[in-house]
Amino acid sequence: MFLSVFDIFKIGIGPSSSHTMGPMTAAVDFLDRLSSGENGRFDPGSVAHITASLHGSLAFTGKGHASDRAVMLGLLGFRPDAVDADLAEKRLKELHETSTLTVAGCGKVRFDPENDLVFDFGPALPLHANGMKLNALDENGDILLADTYYSIGGGFVMTEAELIASENGPDVDLHEEKEAVGYPYPFGSAAEMLQMGKASGMSIAEMKRANEESVLGAEALNSKLDAIWNVMNNCIERGLSQEGELPGGLSVKRRAKGIYQRLQSQSGSNRQQPHTVNDWLSVYAMAVNEENAAGGQVVTSPTNGAAGVVPAVIRYYRDHCVDCTREGIDTFLLTAAAIGGLIKHNASISGAECGCQAEVGSASAMAAAGLCAALGGSNEQVENAAEIALEHHLGMTCDPVKGLVQVPCIERNGMGAIKAVSAASLALHGDGAHFMPLDNCIETMRQTGQDMREKYKETSLGGLAVNLPEC
Structure with a gap:
């Protein structure tokens, strides 16, 4: 087993590693995957709409931990270890006014903070208390890329497949x-x-x-x-x-x-x-x-x-x-x-x-x-x-x-x-x-x-x- 010092000690922003840094990191990862067309599976230019939902503890304490803000910052391309506070506030204001993201390789993408980011107060997702779903759709509403992320503590984030693989690995x-x-x-x-x-x-x-x-x-x-x-x-x-x-x-x-x-x-x-x-x-x-x-x-x-x-x-x-x-x-x-x-x-x-x-x-x-x-x-x-x-x-x-x-x-x-x-x-x-x-x-x-x-x-x-x- 080897976890780096810099896995345990990560520079980021408050108020929560699992509820702020984790969702932000997941959103940035999702953008990177969109920009690549998930390694050529689809045309990044066909991405028209992004939606997100928070589950379990991310939903119940998400407002207090600013998880919604973190997701939006991640979708705006901000990473936890390099947030310019003034620029972040400016970009968030623009997002609320325009409901539009600019994603590398994809261009202008619709994301309405009021309707496209859902706090789901139902049962938690099965693998961890901190669950988050992200979806990318084309103009017809067909899903191009969808995944579930889990924020497992300390700013660590894993996709559903990664978490299953880690639990099964001896x-x-x-x-x-x-x-x-x-x-x-x-x-x-x-x-x-x-x-x-x-x-x-x-x-x-x-x-x-x-x-x-x-x-x-x-x-x-x-x-x-x-x-x-x-x-x-x-x-x-x-x-x-x-x-x-x-x-x-x-x-x-x-x-x-x-x-x-x-x-x-x-x-x-x-x-x-x-x-x-x-x-x-x-x-x-x-x-x-x-x-x-x-x-x-x-x-x-x-x-x-x-x-x-x-x-x-x-x-x-x-x-x-x-x-x-x-x-x-x-x-x-x-x-x-x-x-x-x-x-x-x-x-x-x-x-x-x-x-x-x-x-x-x-x-x-x-x-x-x-x-x-x-x-x-x-x-x-x-x-x-x-x-x-x-x-x-x-x-x-x-x-x-x-x-x-x-x-x-x-x-x-x-x-x-x-x-x-x-x-x-x-x-x-x-x-x-x-x-x-x-x-x-x-x-x-x-x-x-x-x-x-x-x-x-x-x-x-x-x-x-x-x-x-x-x-």
Whole structure:
């Protein structure tokens, strides 16, 4: 098994990786297929009309997550990692006025945002809670190309055929395939990861680096890691400087700037409480998730809804830990990505599939492992740190109020960051030996997600989403 660091950490926009970035990516992919005439099967110039529908969680929380806006941006050719905000708003305004898209190779194509984008509140599509259908028709209404896409969490998107093939493919074949194309350490479980580390004498970060360098080379890898951290840190800085209300109608006020200013004013004071470090962790995480809720640029870590945990703990490492180094940040990112890849491969990082345990829980496990590694932990201590953090998020539901990634999501990222640091510290005080293996904890999370009622899995039909204060 091999998932790149840059599959886990993807630059995109808020408020959701599965509900914003995923639909946008699917729409762009559909355009590319139209422009090729699906490899010559039809004349691209005959495409006259495009329709779309959102299903399952994409429908129930799509308005709050701006999924409709994301589909339209994708059909306008915008990709999540390169959205010019001003140009995007201009193109959306034109689309609403003209109901016309300009598609490469196809020319002018009809798409009426009011009628051609449907929120289907019926049963979810069979393969995943986040389903989306796209259709291209000719002037006579005959279908030229139609497909179903699934947004499976963290901005990952698969067509129906791809998802079926991935579920049917045995893991052993995946391992053999990855070894054949040159990845030296294609571990598919934490047990394999520890075995490979012991046999090679390498750390988890060193093995992950060797896998990445076999494709990218050292210079490109370092450059891309720098870019990921820079976007994360810039997001923190933006969040710490902004004020006002977040969009969506809940009248949630940005709090990160005010908390940050109070923490700065108290710095060095004799009256500063020892638990203030938790406030720093929380404010870094909240800054990111307030930016995400406002539709700003973030890094999936491993999702947008959990995007604040890893950056907050890295910032904590950089600004508050003894003997931190720039190389330590790379070690952190590489190790965290290794853990995130294992969780995605063996369970899920999708709130719509397994609840928030799969989002903030996964992010906390990644951050705990990353911090443990950056502070010099052994592979066994790193695996222990990830397990502790994930174990204590098991069963957490995803119940965003009004479908917005605000309540309880923003504060929940702060709590995930605090748990990550505590887990790393506990692991570093041990020798790596512990009762519950990470693999077992990941499997428990998967089973818990399967057993969880649908209303607690990013539908806003249960939990905090329906227990609102009376005005």
